[in-house]
Amino acid sequence: MIKVLSVFGTRPEAIKMAPLVKQLERDSDIESKVCVTAQHRDMLDQVLSFFNIIPDYDLDIMTQRQTLSQITSRVLMGMDDVLDSERPDLVLVHGDTTTTFAAALSAYYHKIMAGHVEAGLRTHDKFFPYPEEINRRLTAPLVDMHFAPTANAKNNLLSEGIGSDNIFVTGNTVIDALKWTIREDYVFENRALNDIDYKSHRVIAMTAHRRENWGEPLENICRAVQDIVQSYEDVIVVYPVHLNPAVRDVVYSLLGSTERVVLLDPLSTVDMHNLVKRSYFVMTDSGGLQEEVPSLGKPVLVLRDVTERPEAVQAGTVKLVGTDKEEIVKSAKKLLGDGAEYARMANAVNPYGDGNASERIVQAIKYRFGLADDKPEDFVPQD
Numbered sequence: 001m002i003k004v005l006s007v008f009g010t011r012p013e014a015i016k017m018a019p020l021v022k023q024l025e026r027d028s029d030i031e032s033k034v035c036v037t038a039q040h041r042d043m044l045d046q047v048l049s050f051f052n053i054i055p056d057y058d059l060d061i062m063t064q065r066q067t068l069s070q071i072t073s074r075v076l077m078g079m080d081d082v083l084d085s086e087r088p089d090l091v092l093v094h095g096d097t098t099t100t101f102a103a104a105l106s107a108y109y110h111k112i113m114a115g116h117v118e119a120g121l122r123t124h125d126k127f128f129p130y131p132e133e134i135n136r137r138l139t140a141p142l143v144d145m146h147f148a149p150t151a152n153a154k155n156n157l158l159s160e161g162i163g164s165d166n167i168f169v170t171g172n173t174v175i176d177a178l179k180w181t182i183r184e185d186y187v188f189e190n191r192a193l194n195d196i197d198y199k200s201h202r203v204i205a206m207t208a209h210r211r212e213n214w215g216e217p218l219e220n221i222c223r224a225v226q227d228i229v230q231s232y233e234d235v236i237v238v239y240p241v242h243l244n245p246a247v248r249d250v251v252y253s254l255l256g257s258t259e260r261v262v263l264l265d266p267l268s269t270v271d272m273h274n275l276v277k278r279s280y281f282v283m284t285d286s287g288g289l290q291e292e293v294p295s296l297g298k299p300v301l302v303l304r305d306v307t308e309r310p311e312a313v314q315a316g317t318v319k320l321v322g323t324d325k326e327e328i329v330k331s332a333k334k335l336l337g338d339g340a341e342y343a344r345m346a347n348a349v350n351p352y353g354d355g356n357a358s359e360r361i362v363q364a365i366k367y368r369f370g371l372a373d374d375k376p377e378d379f380v381p382q383d
Contacts, residue, residue: 002369003031005088009039009061009075009099012288014047015269016118017094019176021053023358029371030362035082037075037099038062042243046268051180057082065245068098068131075102083110090365093139094118096132096287096308104142115145117361118172120153121287121308128306129287130212136308145368147361149291149352150311151378169378170360171353174291179355181273182296189271190264193238201236202280202336204228205272208251208303209242210285217323218247221303222254224328229260231329232336236260238275240267281335281342283321283328290318291352299345301331309352315381316348351381 004024008017014036024032035057038044048055059078061071075098083091083106091107093100094117107114116139126134137160140146146162148154149172157167188194196203208221225237241251241263255261267275273292276282282293285303293300294317305322312318321331335342360379366372 001029001031002090002365002371003033003086003088004090004092004365005033005035005082005086006092007035007037007079007099007103008094008097009037009044009059010097011040011043011047011266011269012286013094013097013099014044014051014053015177015288016173017092018047018051018053019173019180020092020117020358020361022051023362027362027366029366033057033086033088035059035079035103037078037103039071039075039097039099043266050268050270071098072102075099076106079103079106080110083107083112088112089369090115090145092117093143096121096129096135098131098135101135101138104139108142113145114143115147115361115365116140116143117147118149119143119146120148120150120155120157120167122153122156123306123308125306128212129210129304129308132287133308145364147357147364149357149379151380152311154378168360168364168376169380170364170376171355171357171379172291173353173357173361174288175295175350175353175355176358177269178273178292178295181270182277183274186270186274188274189268192262192264193267193271193275196236196238196262198278201234202232203275203278204235204237204281204283204332205275205279206237206239206283207242207289208239208283208285209244209247210304213285213303213323214246215250218250219254220323220325221328222251224325224332225255225261226258227325227329228332228336229258231333235280235336236262238262238264238279240264240272242266281345283332291350294318294348294350294352297346299335299342301328301335303328311351315351316345317350319345349381354379354382
């Protein structure tokens, strides 16, 4: 059997790794182990509970106002005992968090093969997003298997000297997760969401929390939200606010008393997915939502100046609007007032996956370890 240790620490990682962990558990050729760093604690636990994943190891590293250096060092120290004890055949990391980079580095130090899920995303600007862009770049040379979600991500890796035999284009596992979470008759865990009249209002679901948007950019975003709801009486903005004080202090000071702006604590995965399903469109600086939302037929306005996910921009499912107040308002009003523009974005093809990424990754692992004869075919979006 192939012993595979999946390592993740934040809610976004957990959402995207959960379908893969379940696929690994089902395969009789694989012994699946899970280690969580708990870089985020409560938000991570929500996902683990929903997917019924019980970690074999929990490093529980989170502290209040933790720094990137503290996260990195605690993950490295914690992973020592885990890897010495388990000696897995393969360590899987995901995406772009500090946990991702530190766990991959630890696997390298222990001379253990590693694989990177959602590999190859790049903005080519080391401070946007910060620190995610550098986490991705530093992880690439440390790992042995690169599970790229798209052909564009594969090309980024090839340009950095990664061999094509080590790259597998799989689609994104976050699309797999939607099969678990979306329900037509869903009743929200957060009761405030059940009280919204989705039939007579156009709901804008939004998130904004990235480090590069702290301070003035986030203030601009909040003031844009004020303008939008004041311009349209049928619009409600639902904003689950990150727990970080750098985000909450700004958001609640500017939007706390704004009519038809619903501020909530972070939602569970299933609540967020079903909120998006019932929304009119989405405004976000999240990477994951740029991938998820197009599968649900909703336009996305990205509150960032650059994105490591250019495929959605090219496909027309998302639009980069940055953090300038006037540009955000202009783009939102275009979707609210122009039916043709709305339909164009809502009906664009999602380039990120077909719901079978986890299966392709497991097949690729078995191929690499000699338990499958053929390399899985690359994921190609269907028009």
